[in-house]
Amino acid sequence: MNVLIAYATTEGQTDKIARFMAAALTEEGHEVRFHNVSDLSGGLTVTDYDKVIVAGSVHSGKHQPDLELFAFANRERLNQMPGLLVSVSLAAAFPDTLDEARGYVGTFLEATRWKPAQTIQVAGAVKPGNYDWFQKSALLEGDLAGHLNEDLQEMREFTDWETLKQTVTDFAGS
Numbered sequence: 001m002n003v004l005i006a007y008a009t010t011e012g013q014t015d016k017i018a019r020f021m022a023a024a025l026t027e028e029g030h031e032v033r034f035h036n037v038s039d040l041s042g043g044l045t046v047t048d049y050d051k052v053i054v055a056g057s058v059h060s061g062k063h064q065p066d067l068e069l070f071a072f073a074n075r076e077r078l079n080q081m082p083g084l085l086v087s088v089s090l091a092a093a094f095p096d097t098l099d100e101a102r103g104y105v106g107t108f109l110e111a112t113r114w115k116p117a118q119t120i121q122v123a124g125a126v127k128p129g130n131y132d133w134f135q136k137s138a139l140l141e142g143d144l145a146g147h148l149n150e151d152l153q154e155m156r157e158f159t160d161w162e163t164l165k166q167t168v169t170d171f172a173g174s
Contacts, residue, residue, distance in 0.1 A: 002031045007055040008064035013125045014057040037070040046077045055086035071112035083116035093123035093158035123158035
């Protein structure tokens, strides 16, 4: 299977997730093209692939604009091929905020008019060294505040790597 992984990243966790998915698929014998949609120099043609995985992270309630633009601009072809949306957010890490994570997916799909065969919400990471005062304040005062260290000094990863691997390999194999 020839699989495209198109992704956008803000703090690097989605890049790490995309690389992990590419490695898992390569181990299974699939051909994988790994492409950051913010890099316009890649000469990407969506029609060259059998399946597509689109991955992006949520910040301030939205996925990256470049990812949204990619999905919208390619929606006709994306809607003709098996697709998986991987939505990365902290809201996906906790049962009491999972509905919020699902809402991000709905907003993305409505804006892009893409109808992937499957979606998955993947828990992201807290990377305090990347945050300014406003971002730290928003995390400590929002819905996730009860789940995070008050000082936001430590990087903390919530991604469930085994579930992600199983989902991605099942998707590519189906």
